[in-house]
Amino acid sequence: MKIAVTADLHLNSKYLDRALALQNILAQLDTEGIQHLIIAGDLFDKDGDVSAYSSFLDPCRSYPDIQIHLIPGNHDSEQSLADLHLDSLHKYQTPEAVEFEGLQVLFVPYQKGLSMGDVINAAINFPEGQAWVLVGHGDFIDGSREPNPREKGIYMPLKKSDILESNLKKVFLGHIHSPTDLKKPLGGKVIYPGSPQGLDVSETGHRRFLVLDTNRIEIRESRVQSNSIFLDETFFIFPSDQEMKQLREQLEQRLMLADWENEKERIYVRFQVVGFSRQKDELIESFTLSVKSLGIKLYESSNSSHSPNPNFDGLLNATDPQRNLVARKVIEKIDLLDAKIEDSLPLEIEDKSRWRFDQGEPSKEQVKMAALKTIYQINYYLGNVCIINFSGCFILTVSLRYCH
Numbered sequence: 001m002k003i004a005v006t007a008d009l010h011l012n013s014k015y016l017d018r019a020l021a022l023q024n025i026l027a028q029l030d031t032e033g034i035q036h037l038i039i040a041g042d043l044f045d046k047d048g049d050v051s052a053y054s055s056f057l058d059p060c061r062s063y064p065d066i067q068i069h070l071i072p073g074n075h076d077s078e079q080s081l082a083d084l085h086l087d088s089l090h091k092y093q094t095p096e097a098v099e100f101e102g103l104q105v106l107f108v109p110y111q112k113g114l115s116m117g118d119v120i121n122a123a124i125n126f127p128e129g130q131a132w133v134l135v136g137h138g139d140f141i142d143g144s145r146e147p148n149p150r151e152k153g154i155y156m157p158l159k160k161s162d163i164l165e166s167n168l169k170k171v172f173l174g175h176i177h178s179p180t181d182l183k184k185p186l187g188g189k190v191i192y193p194g195s196p197q198g199l200d201v202s203e204t205g206h207r208r209f210l211v212l213d214t215n216r217i218e219i220r221e222s223r224v225q226s227n228s229i230f231l232d233e234t235f236f237i238f239p240s241d242q243e244m245k246q247l248r249e250q251l252e253q254r255l256m257l258a259d260w261e262n263e264k265e266r267i268y269v270r271f272q273v274v275g276f277s278r279q280k281d282e283l284i285e286s287f288t289l290s291v292k293s294l295g296i297k298l299y300e301s302s303n304s305s306h307s308p309n310p311n312f313d314g315l316l317n318a319t320d321p322q323r324n325l326v327a328r329k330v331i332e333k334i335d336l337l338d339a340k341i342e343d344s345l346p347l348e349i350e351d352k353s354r355w356r357f358d359q360g361e362p363s364k365e366q367v368k369m370a371a372l373k374t375i376y377q378i379n380y381y382l383g384n385v386c387i388i389n390f391s392g393c394f395i396l397t398v399s400l401r402y403c404h
Contacts, residue, residue, distance in 0.1 A: 001101045004029050006209040007040035007137070007174030008195040010075065011055040015045075019055035021197035021226040025209050026063045028222060034211065035066055036100070040174035040193070041073025041110055041137030044080055057086060064088055069098070071109040073137040073174050074155050095123035097132070103169075103214040104132040110156050117162030124166070131167050131217070137174040140182065140190050163189075169217045172210070177203050179221075191219070201230045201270045201299045205258070229267045230299060231258055236365040237275035237283065238331055238372065239318040244286050247273070251290065268299040272307075274314030276372050278324065284312050316376070323375055330371045334364065 006025060011018050029037060044052055060068055069090045072081055081091050090098075092107035099105075104126055108119050116136050126132055138156030155175055163171065171190045179194030193210045195203060206229060208221040235250045237243055258267060271291070277283050288310065291298070298309045307313060318324055362370070 001036075001214045002032070002034045003036040003038060003100060003105075003212045003214060004034055004209055005038045005040065005135075005172045005193050005212060006196050007172075007193050008042045008073070008177050009039065009056075009197070010042055010045035010195065010199055011052045012045040013049055013051040013055065015199075016055070017227045018045075018197045018199075019059060021207070021224050022056065023059040023062070024225045025196060026059055026066055028209075028225075029066055030063050032211075036069065037066055038069045038105075038135055038172065039071070040135050040172055041071050042075045042174055043070060043073070044076055046075065047077040047080060050083070053080075053083060057084065060086055060088060069105075069107065069135075071107050071135060071137060071174075073110050074112070076110070095119055097123070097126070100214050102131075103217075104130055106132055106134050108134065108136040110137040112156075114156060115162075116156050116158035120158075120162055126167075129167055131169050133169055133212070134163065134171045135173075136171070139175060140171070140173060142182070170212065170219065172212075179208050196224045197226045198228070198230045201232050201268070201301070204230050204232050227266060229258070229263060231267060231269040232272075232299075233269060234272045234274060236369060237273060237277050237315060238368060239276045239278050239324045239327055241278075243277055243279065243283050247283065247287055248290065251287075255294075264295065264297075268297045270299040271310035272314065273310060273312050275369065276316050276318035276327065276376060278318050280312075280315055280317050284315070316378070318376065320376075327372055327375050330375065331368055334368055334371065337364075337367075 004025065006022075009018055009022055011022070025037065029035075043056060060066070064087070067088050067090060068086070069092070070081070071092045072078070078093065081093070084091070092109055095106065095108050097104050097106045106120070106123060108116055108123070111119065116138055120134070124132075136156070136158060138158055139154050141154070141157045141159050158171070158173070168189065173190065173192050176192040177195040177199065178192070180192040181188060182190040182192075191210065194207060196207050196209055198204060198207060207224045207226060209224060211220050211222060213219075231254070233254050235247055237246055240246065260267065273284075273287065291310065300309070318327065
């Protein structure tokens with residue numbers, strides 16, 4: 001048997017693309033003959049939006065053979081779920097285990113003020129050795145990922161120790177909108193399918209839903225063919241004679257990664273250009289024309305306080321020839337920090353000669369920006385890049401691990 005899993009649709013009468021994403025998932029399931037869809041919480045965006053109910057019920061009525069298994073998330077009120085009536089809808093307001101051809105699936109609805117571990121320990125009553133899957137809504141606490149940027153605090157936490165000693169096969173969680181497969185803890189058992197439609201430009205790229213094979217306990221992902229794909233792109237410019245070439249190459253690379261040629265009708269982009277330019281006005285004009293000529297759709301926020309798009313507020317003039325010369329030399333040095341040296345050298349020597357721009361360290365572009373803002377005497381603080389400014393001179397201190 002195959003079961004599809006999604007979460008965090010945040011249906012809202014104002015944003016119809018979210019309902020269209022659900023409709024696309026159901027259409028794909030119907031084509032594949034998959035008859036069960038699990039929604040791991042936050043079906044609705046906010047309480048009291050009664051007009052959003054039809055965004056859920058209408059697509060489901062179009063596919064009556066697909067059984068919908070729903071737990072509430074922290075955005076779903078008891079009343080909103082109580083108002084949903086559908087023969088194919090199974091709502092789990094309390095913890096409940098359901099068998100799918102020998103595999104037990106424990107549905108744990110979101111409950112404010114409780115930990116998921118407390119609920120699981122009280123609900124589990126499986127025979128020894130019984131394989132099972134957990135469906136919940138909340139934060140997995142192990143320090144390997146960022147919390148939900150939209151909501152402060154910890155929501156119904158699940159800890160590694162809560163499920164370590166059982167025959168648990170997979171954990172599907174809602175609450176984190178970014179598709180996330182946690183590889184390290186529990187051997188990759190914990191998975192956030194993510195929102196099937198980005199809620200705004202902060203939720204970028206293609207979206208997915210998951211399909212679980214209950215016999216093999218294997219998961220595959222399928223792409224949601226939603227109406228809109230959001231990209232949030234920041235371009236870094238460093239003073240040179242080839243600034244527009246820098247910008248054009250970055251633009252082409254980002255569009256290629258986004259499968260621009262096939263997806264351009266659905267892609268909406270927010271651009272930010274930051275850095276230092278010798279010819280700022282000309283660069284802005286040229287980039288704006290390039291965006292228009294390519295037919296790129298710009299993301300428009302409903303919040304009037306948001307910055308314009310494209311946003312050039314972080315692009316500063318670099319008109320001092322002496323500083324420009326120093327900047328060029330510093331950028332060349334930074335580029336060499338991760339340049340691979342002779343293969344014949346021992347690994348420990350090579351490692352001392354390189355800076356790996358990953359694993360929690362600032363990116364190469366961020367390091368360059370930190371250096372340039374020091375050169376042009378602009379106060380700047382970046383994570384574990386320490387900048388010390390003195391009148392008439394500058395010192396850039398880059399700490400790979402520590403910054404005091």
